[in-house]
Amino acid sequence: MDSECARPGLPIAGRLNSVRDWFKGRLFWKLLLALWVSMLLSIGAAIAYLRSTGQADMPPPDMASVGLLPMVPLVSGMLAMLVASVAVAWYLSGPLRHLRRGLNRVAQGDFDIRVAPLAHGRRDELTELAEDFDRMAGQLQQLTQARQILLHDISHELRSPLARMQAAIGLMRQDATLTPAMVDRIERESQRLDALIEELLTLHRLEAAPETWAVETEDVLDLLHAVAEDANFEARAASREVRIDAPGEFVASVRGELLHRAFENVIRNAVKHTAPGTVVDVQARPGEGGRGLVVSVADRGPGVPEDSLALIFEPFTRLEASAAARGVGLGLAIALRAIKLHGGSINAAPRVGGGLVVTMRLSGP
Ligand SMILES: Nc1ncnc2c1ncn2[C@@H]1O[C@H](COP(=O)(O)OP(=O)(O)OP(=O)(O)O)[C@@H](O)[C@H]1O
Ligand SMILES: [Mg+2]
Helix, strand or coil, rough: CCCHHHHHHHHHHHHHHHHHHHHHHHHHHHHHHHHHHHHHHHHHHHHHHHHHHHHHHHHCCCCCCECCHHHHHHHHHHHHHHHHHHHHHHHHHHHHHHHHHHHHHHHCCCCCCHHHHHHHHCCCCHHHHHHHHHHHHHHHHHHHHHHHHHHHHHHHHHHHHHHHHCCCCCCHHHHHHHHHHHHHHHHHHHHHHHHHHHHHHHHHHHHHHHHHCCEEEEHHHHHHHHHHHHHHHHHHHHEEEEECCCCCEEEEECCHHHHHHHHHHHHHHHHCCCCCEEEEEEEEEEHHHHHEEEEEECCCCCCCHHHHHHHHCCCCCCCCCHHHHCCCCHHHHHHHHHHHHCEEEEEEEECCCCEEEEEEECCCC
């Protein structure tokens, strides 16, 4: 004889327990029960009150009744209340079921899922919640796509110098007279790799642990003057010039190293792209209402097409192929994050008469 037959009460109790657990875990049934019982109680209370105050008669003896309550209106009323309760419970718990399904799909990495269209035109807090969910799924989708593109670009960027180094080694093996030139080439490529990895680490640190850069109180305009001076030194060797017009001071608590990097990249970009014999103008003025600081760097280079003005702040965007101006393609991505970290903004615009103006806005100290 198996144990189920020997103790028939246990499996039934277990089943009852699991039904009770399932019932407890379902919002729909809880709402249904709560609504139905509350309607029954309020009607029961109303009838009891009317009876006790003599405002309603007892049911006639020939009418089917339960105590004071007549059966037919009682059953039809209970059925009507049940239907109304089912409708309300369904209406309230339906969107939550869609949301739950959506969250499960997101947890499995499917960011395509959208739940707001399932609301079918209703407008309430639950629909707003569904819209918030869709926004979150959209942002997660963008982030993962950006990560995938970045990973692909990084692999490609790391591979190119390595491939060139391997080619140089191959040529060296075939022809020993090429050795000095190939060693130079390998050195250049390894420097390029080093610069790329350094910029990648900076970009990663800016996103993952920006607090690791020390905050110091310093004059941002001093910093700008120092960067412009260094850039001018290099520019003059290439028959270009950097002129700075940044009077006064702007003392603030900043991550100086990061601002230095941002200024340096923008000014060096301008020097790299401006035409020979032209001047790069660096200007700093107080922001609107005398608050904050606006730094602009204007050159006389080829500029950037209108539809790429925002794109140049994305990692690995390089628009021109000229070897002299070729960089890693991370400078402006780092500058954007560095300026944003200081509550500011950076943008690029065409310069009247030709060239590019990059404007960095910093909020007040
Ligand atoms: N002043 C400018 N004039 C014209 N094009 C520019 C200018 N500044 C940036 N660009 C374009 O934007 C791209 C991205 O600039 P970014 O500074 O991010 O990278 P990079 O200078 O190529 O490399 P690095 O990481 O070494 O700075 C450049 O490759 C260039 O095509
Ligand atoms: Mg650059």
